[in-house]
Amino acid sequence: MSDKSEVAGQILDGLRLMHSDPVCELNFKTPFELLVAVILSAQCTDKRVNEVTATLFRKYNTPEDFAGIDVHELERLIYSCGFYKNKAANIIKAATDILVRFGGKVPSTVEELVTLAGVGRKTANVVYAVAFGGQAMAVDTHVLRLANRIGFVRTDKPEVVEKALTAAIPESRWTEAHHLLIHHGRYVCKARNPECDKCTICAYCDYYASLCGKQE
Numbered sequence: 001m002s003d004k005s006e007v008a009g010q011i012l013d014g015l016r017l018m019h020s021d022p023v024c025e026l027n028f029k030t031p032f033e034l035l036v037a038v039i040l041s042a043q044c045t046d047k048r049v050n051e052v053t054a055t056l057f058r059k060y061n062t063p064e065d066f067a068g069i070d071v072h073e074l075e076r077l078i079y080s081c082g083f084y085k086n087k088a089a090n091i092i093k094a095a096t097d098i099l100v101r102f103g104g105k106v107p108s109t110v111e112e113l114v115t116l117a118g119v120g121r122k123t124a125n126v127v128y129a130v131a132f133g134g135q136a137m138a139v140d141t142h143v144l145r146l147a148n149r150i151g152f153v154r155t156d157k158p159e160v161v162e163k164a165l166t167a168a169i170p171e172s173r174w175t176e177a178h179h180l181l182i183h184h185g186r187y188v189c190k191a192r193n194p195e196c197d198k199c200t201i202c203a204y205c206d207y208y209a210s211l212c213g214k215q216e
Contacts, residue, residue, distance in 0.1 A: 004168040014201040015180040022179035024130045031106040031131035038123045044081045066095035090118025108132045129175040137174045142185025151206035
């Protein structure tokens with residue numbers, strides 16, 4: 001795909017035709033609950049995380065709660081999310097750090113968020129965008145896959161994808177683009193058997209062009 005910046009808006013407008021109001025599908029009531037949910041979502045579906053947090057957040061939902069929880073109890077509660085030992089340890093450390101370093105409030109900048117245990121750029125960008133209304137391009141597996149298929153990048157490195165997308169897309173649309181790409185990847189441009197016949201941006205897609213080439 002050539003002229004990435006020029007066509008980025010058209011791609012987003014095309015995705016809007018399919019996904020009119022894409023939002024974060026994790027359930028949360030506070031920035032801290034969102035932070036915990038995003039940490040749990042690594043290598044796990046949002047549906048599973050929501051099932052787990054429906055029970056978890058009824059008893060534990062503040063930094064104070066998680067800083068004082070027994071690690072084995074937390075591991076038991078989040079077991080089905082996978083990687084439960086690392087996630088439990090990181091959540092407890094992040095909660096403690098929020099209390100000690102940030103006065104009990106989740107920091108509201110990406111730069112501060114990434115200093116918390118278990119919080120990389122993807123998690124920080126999601127919390128910054130969804131909880132605090134910032135403009136950010138969080139790169140998960142769906143965004144990475146679509147960026148490559150469409151032709152924005154040729155890489156498996158999330159940081160390179162983030163840089164390429166934020167360079168091609170106006171900052172005012174970063175968060176919108178993040179949600180559109182996630183929803184498109186989750187429901188249409190799936191990892192296996194993408195539904196190209198339902199897609200509104202095939203004209204811009206290198207992956208689709210390669211399929212057409214093979215059929216000629």
